[in-house]
Amino acid sequence: MRVRLELSCVLALLVSGCGGCGRAPASGAGQQAPGQPVETRAANGSDQKPAFPGQTRAPFTTANVAFDVRRVAGGLDHPWGLTFLPDGTMLVTEKPGRMRIVAKEGTLSAPVAGLPKVDTGGQGGLLDVALGPSFAQDGLVYFSFSEPREGGNGTAVARARLVREGAPRLEALQVIWRMMPTLDSSLHFGSRLVFARDGMLYVTTGERSIAEGRKQAQKLESAFGKIIRIKPDGSVPSDNPFVAREGALREIFSIGHRNVQAAALHPTTGELWEVEHGSRGGDEINVVRAGRDYGWPTISYGIEYSGGKIGEGITQRAGMEQPLYYWDPSIAPSGMAFYEADLFPAWKGSLFVGALAGKHLARLTLQGEKVVGEERLLVDRARIRDVRVGPTGAVYVLTDESEGEILALVPR
Numbered sequence: 001m002r003v004r005l006e007l008s009c010v011l012a013l014l015v016s017g018c019g020g021c022g023r024a025p026a027s028g029a030g031q032q033a034p035g036q037p038v039e040t041r042a043a044n045g046s047d048q049k050p051a052f053p054g055q056t057r058a059p060f061t062t063a064n065v066a067f068d069v070r071r072v073a074g075g076l077d078h079p080w081g082l083t084f085l086p087d088g089t090m091l092v093t094e095k096p097g098r099m100r101i102v103a104k105e106g107t108l109s110a111p112v113a114g115l116p117k118v119d120t121g122g123q124g125g126l127l128d129v130a131l132g133p134s135f136a137q138d139g140l141v142y143f144s145f146s147e148p149r150e151g152g153n154g155t156a157v158a159r160a161r162l163v164r165e166g167a168p169r170l171e172a173l174q175v176i177w178r179m180m181p182t183l184d185s186s187l188h189f190g191s192r193l194v195f196a197r198d199g200m201l202y203v204t205t206g207e208r209s210i211a212e213g214r215k216q217a218q219k220l221e222s223a224f225g226k227i228i229r230i231k232p233d234g235s236v237p238s239d240n241p242f243v244a245r246e247g248a249l250r251e252i253f254s255i256g257h258r259n260v261q262a263a264a265l266h267p268t269t270g271e272l273w274e275v276e277h278g279s280r281g282g283d284e285i286n287v288v289r290a291g292r293d294y295g296w297p298t299i300s301y302g303i304e305y306s307g308g309k310i311g312e313g314i315t316q317r318a319g320m321e322q323p324l325y326y327w328d329p330s331i332a333p334s335g336m337a338f339y340e341a342d343l344f345p346a347w348k349g350s351l352f353v354g355a356l357a358g359k360h361l362a363r364l365t366l367q368g369e370k371v372v373g374e375e376r377l378l379v380d381r382a383r384i385r386d387v388r389v390g391p392t393g394a395v396y397v398l399t400d401e402s403e404g405e406i407l408a409l410v411p412r
Contacts, residue, residue, distance in 0.1 A: 032060045032062075032375065032376060033060060034059075034060055034062075035059050035060065036059060036060055037057035037058065037059055037060070037374075038057075038058070038059075038060050038374045038375070038376055039056075039057050039327065039329070039374075041329050043056075043281060043302075043328040043329065044280040044281040044302050044303045044328055044329055045281050045282070045301050045302050045303055045315075045328055048301055048302075048315050048328075049315075050326075051315070051316055051322045052322070054325075054370055054371065054372065055322070055323070055324075055325060055326060056301070056325065056326050056327065056328060058325070058364070058365075058371050058372060058373050058374040059372075059373060059374070060373070060374065060375060061365045061372065061373025061374065061375060062375050063344075063346035063347055063350070063363070063365075063375070064346065065344055065346050065347060066411075066412040067344070067409045067410060067411060067412055068409075068410055068411070068412050069378065069381075069407050069408070069409060069410075070394075070407065070408045070409075070410050071106075071405055071406075071407060072102070072106050072396070072405075072406040072407065072408050073092075073102050073106035073107075073108060073405065073406040074106075074403060074404070074405045074406075075108060075403060075404075076092065076094055076100070076108070076398075076403075076404040076405065076406070077094045077095065077096050077098070077402055077403075077404065078094060078095040078096065078125070078385075078400055078401065078402065078404055079092050079093065079094050079095070079385060079386070079398040079399070079400070079404040079406070080093045080094065080095050080125065080126065080127050080128065080385055080386065080398070080400075081093045081127060081128035081129040081130075081143070081144075081193075081386055081398075082129070082386050082388050082396065082398055082406070083129050083130050083131055083141075083388070084388070084390060084391055085101070085131070086135070086136065088104050088390075088391050089101055089102060089103055089104060090102040090396075090406065091129055091131075091141065091162070092129070092398070092406070093126045093127060093128065093129050093143060094125075094126060094404075095120065095125035095126060095127070096120050096125055096126070097115060097117075097118045097120055097125060097126045097145075098111040098112075098115075098126065099111065099112040099115060099126065099129065099143070099170075100112065101164065101168055102406065106406070109168050110167060110168065112162070112168045112169060112170060113167060113168070113169040113170065114160060114169045114170030114171060114173060115145075115170060115173075116145065116147070116158060116173065116175070117148060118145045118146055118147070118148070119146040119147065119148040119153040119186075120146075121186040122185075122186025122187055123146075123186060123187050123188065123189055124145075124146030124153060124186055124189055125145065125146060126143065126145045127143070127144045127145055127146070127155075127189060127191035128143065128144045128191050128192050128193045129141060129142070129143045129144075129193070130142045130143075130193040130194070130195060132159065132195070132232055133195050133199045133232065134232075138161065139161045139162050139163070140159050140160070140161055140162075140232075141159065141160060141161075141162045141170070142157060142158070142159045142176075142193055142201065142232075143157070143158055143159075143193070144156065144157050144158075144189075144191040144192075144193055144203065145158070145191075146189050147175075147178065149182045150182075151182050151184060152182045152183045152184035152185065153182065153183070153184070153185070153186075154178060154179035154180065154181075154182050154183065154223075155178075155179040155189045155190060155191055155203075155205055155206075155223075156175050156177065156178045156179065157175070157176055157177040157178075157193065157201075157203055157234075158173055158174060158175045158176065159173075159174055159176055159232070160172055160173035160174065174234075176230070176232075176233060176234030177203060177228065177230055177234050177251070179205055179223040179224070180222070180223055180249070181222060183208050183210075183212065183213050183224075185208040185209060185210050185213060187206070187208060187209035187210070187259075188206025188207055188208050188209040188213070188258070188259040188277075189205070189206055189208075189259075190203075190204040190205035190206040190257075190259055190260045190261065191203075191204060191205070191206075191261065192204040192260060192261060192262060192263040192274075194263045194264060194265060194272060195232075196229075196265065196270065196272065197265070197270045199231075199232060200229050200230065200231060200232075200237055201229070201230050201231070201232055202227060202228065202229055202253070202263060202272050202288075203227070203228040203229075203230065204227055204228075204257070204260035204261070204263050204274060204276075205223055205224060205225060205226050205227075205228060205257070205260065206224070206225065206257075206258065206259035206260065206261075206277075207224040207225030207257070207258060207259065207296065207297075208224055209259070213225075214296075214297050215297070217255065217256055217257060217258070217296050217297060218255060218256055218293070218296075218297075218298065220242055220245060220247065220248035220249060220252060220255065221247050221248065221249060222249070223249055223251070223252070225255065225256060225257045225258060225259075225296055226249075226252050226253070226254065226255055226257060227252075227253045227254040227257065227260070227272070227274065227288050228251045228252060228253060229251060229252075229253035230251050236250040236251050240252070240253060240290070241253065241254075241290040241291030242291070253288065253290060253291075254288050254289065254290070254291065254292050254293070254294060255292075255293050255294070256292075256293040256294040256295045256296045256298070256320065256321075257274075257276055257294050257296055258276050258277055258278065258279075258282075258296045258297070258300075259276055259277040260274045260275070260276040260277075261275075261276070261277065261333065261334040261335070262274060262275035262276070262333050262334055262335050262336035262353060262354070262387075263275075263288075263336065264336050264337055264338055265338075266287075266338060267338050267340045271287055271288070271289070272287070272288040273285065273286070273287055273288070273336070273338075273351075274286055274288055274336075275333040275336050275353055276296075276333070277330070277332060277333065278300060278301065278302045278326070278327070278328070278330050279300070279302050279303065279304055279305055279310060279330070280302050280303045280304065280305055280307075280328075280329065280330060281301055281302025281303060281326075281327065281328030281329050281330055282300045282301040282302030282310070282326060282327075282328060282330065283302075283326060283327040283328075283330045283331055283332070283333050284301070284323030284324075284325065284326040284327075285323055285324045285325040285326070285351075285353075285371070286321065286323050286324060287324065287369060292321050293319060293320050293321065294320065294321045294323075295317065295320040295321060296311075297310060297311040298311045298312055298314075298317060298320065299311060299312070299314050299315055299316060299317050299320055300315065301315055301323075301326045301328050302326075302328045302329075302330065324369050324370065324371065325364070325371040330357060330358075331353075331355035331356075331357060331358030331360070331362065332355060332356035332357035332358060333353050333354065333355060333356070333362075334354050334355075334356050334384065334385050334386065334400075335353070335354035335384060335385055335386035335387040335388075335397070335398070336351065336352060336353045336354070336387055337351075337352050337387045337388055337389050337395070338350070338351055338352075338389075339351070339352060339389060339395070340389075341389055341392075341393030342393055343392060343393025343394060343410075343411060344393065344395075344409075344411065347363070347395075349365075349366060350363050350364060350365060350366070351363070351364040351366055351371075352364075352387045352395060353387065354384030354385060354386060354387045354397060354398075355383075355384055356383045356384065356385065356400060357383070358376075359378075359379070359380050359381065359382060359383055359384070360376040360377065360378055360379045360380070360381070360384070361376070361377040361378045361384055361387065361395075361397060361409075362374060362375070362376055362377075363375040363376075363377060377409070378397070378407075381399070381407075382399035382400070382401060382405070383399060383400040383401065384397050384398070384399060384400070385397075385398045385399065385400040385404075386398040390408065394408040394409060394410045395408065395409040396408050396409075397409075
């Protein structure tokens with residue numbers, strides 16, 4: 001059966017020139033031999049040991065799913081975030097500061113008018129986008145961006161009413177949250193937006209990378225390296241963990257993060273899961289819980305870009321959370337989605353994570369809060385910035401390129 005399936009995949013690829021099988025081709029990113037770890041390169045933290053079995057280098061586990069890759073749209077300049085509108089069209093952000101509506105057949109609208117000015121240097125720009133919980137009634141969309149300010153910049157979140165009659169535009173724009181303090185850095189803005197089941201909005205941030213910002217990931221008076229939890233209007237929920245702590249930012253939900261560019265709600269528990277960038281190694285998956293400290297920069301797997309040790313050169317400390325899973329070397333994760341749709345039954349329960357430097361789509365097999373298998377799809381196709389599950393169950397990805405695309409994984 002496996003031989004017939006893989007032969008059919010090869011023949012289909014020769015005919016169509018696109019698509020892929022459940023088993024991705026071997027590359028420097030991993031060999032994908034059954035039962036063996038996908039990652040075969042030497043770890044940068046060569047003397048580091050995982051805190052528990054299975055915390056890293058999960059074995060190759062395939063669902064034997066044959067799929068085609070459909071190019072939905074192209075011509076996007078470094079697309080960053082995607083969300084689906086109720087009619088199945090898509091709202092997509094482009095990092096240089098544009099937002100577009102993309103029709104089901106892939107036609108791009110003119111840039112949506114009414115956006116604020118964004119700081120587009122380095123990793124900055126127009127970033128994530130999400131529909132408000134009452135979008136059907138009020139048309140409110142939420143988006144994050146790197147906001148230019150006197151003395152530097154910072155992540156900001158705004159909301160506005162999307163008007164589609166005539167030329168698309170945003171009206172009644174309001175900035176509801178600003179990362180403070182302001183810092184002059186072009187790096188680590190974080191920026192995923194996720195609405196929880198109770199209507200609260202999670203905002204992920206980065207610690208701005210440079211030394212002045214990095215040390216603030218552990219400080220409660222700074223929004224750097226945090227998960228933020230606010231109401232849709234930007235006010236602070238009364239049950240946030242640090243609302244009564246003197247000197248603390250009341251909107252902080254958790255601390256000790258590096259640069260969180262992937263976040264999604266677990267479909268069963270409703271808890272927020274996130275995937276954050278490490279340095280040279282140390283990309284990690286966490287379940288985000290109120291008031292917890294996720295360790296950066298005190299503890300981490302991997303090493304500095306310079307080759308030295310990170311923080312105190314340790315990977316564990318009492319009172320600091322261990323990641324559920326980590327990658328070393330780094331895949332540079334961005335975008336994630338849990339799969340619970342019916343279009344690909346064999347993928348149900350999987351967690352998909354996009355890889356920028358790794359140029360692949362990781363599919364993780366989960367057992368509760370343990371990663372027990374890994375499979376790499378779309379290997380060497382492109383830098384993947386965002387991952388979403390569409391209304392019909394297709395898996396959509398954004399490619400981070402000057403001629404960026406929206407791709408959909410659909411059944412063969």
